[in-house]
Amino acid sequence: MKLLKTGTDQELTIERVLHAKSYALTLNKTLCTGCGICVEACPREAMETKTFPKVEGGKTQSPTVQIDEEKCHYCGICDSICPFGAIDVMVDGQHLISVVERESFPQLIREIEVDATKCDLDCTECEEACPLELIQVNVQGPSGKKVQDVESWPDREELQVVVDIDRDLC
Structure with missing residues (x-):
């Protein structure tokens, strides 16, 4: 040896x-x-x-x-x-x-699901908390385009939060 x-x-x-x-x-x-x-x-x-x-x-x-x-x-x-x-x-x-x-150690479940409908438009806590920067939170308008300035959007009800997770590395 x-x-x-x-x-x-x-x-x-x-x-x-x-x-x-x-x-x-x-x-x-x-x-x-x-x-x-x-x-x-x-x-x-x-x-x-x-x-x-x-x-x-x-x-x-x-x-x-x-x-x-x-x-x-x-x-x-x-x-x-x-x-x-x-x-x-x-x-x-x-x-x-x-x-x-050998299945002698519990397998980690890495299937993370986020219900973005429950997210506030200005919340990015999960993105900030991820140590590997694998989570990205964006706000999209009705056309699917990323909205940069949420505060100036005329009808905030039209906006939706999208949470992208790099599933290959997570």
């Missing part, structure tokens, strides 16, 4: 190479926000969040996730639970999440 750990400014990869199989976990540092969800979910405690002290007058550095290649068992819980898609687990070069394959 061979354990490998390689890293750049953009990604960290750990690998376990066995005689018959190889496992790899890649953390994309540009997508990772350091939220710590993977750290909390890891059953082997193979991940930890590293925080940085605030420098007076400087910009706060985001936390980073560190992975212990000796503790990781490549179960894929971190891959399946990361809301930012920052972690990929590969088995023999194939993206494979063993806990999902």
Whole structure:
């Protein structure tokens, strides 16, 4: 068995190479926000969040996730639970999440439906709350064209809110 750990400014990869199989976990540092969800979910405690002290007058550095290649068992819980898609687990070069394959981990339901008829014309809370910027809220006129200035529209009853969600990434 061979354990490998390689890293750049953009990604960290750990690998376990066995005689018959190889496992790899890649953390994309540009997508990772350091939220710590993977750290909390890891059953082997193979991940930890590293925080940085605030420098007076400087910009706060985001936390980073560190992975212990000796503790990781490549179960894929971190891959399946990361809301930012920052972690990929590969088995023999194939993206494979063993806990999902074996149905030993609850599958996340990502089918989000928004009843836009209940939305106020000036509300964009869901758009602002989405950490991945996958939700876009627009107001359309009767012709289906986007309305920029809702306040100056003569008959606000004609307007409707449209909520677009990037379903491929959500």
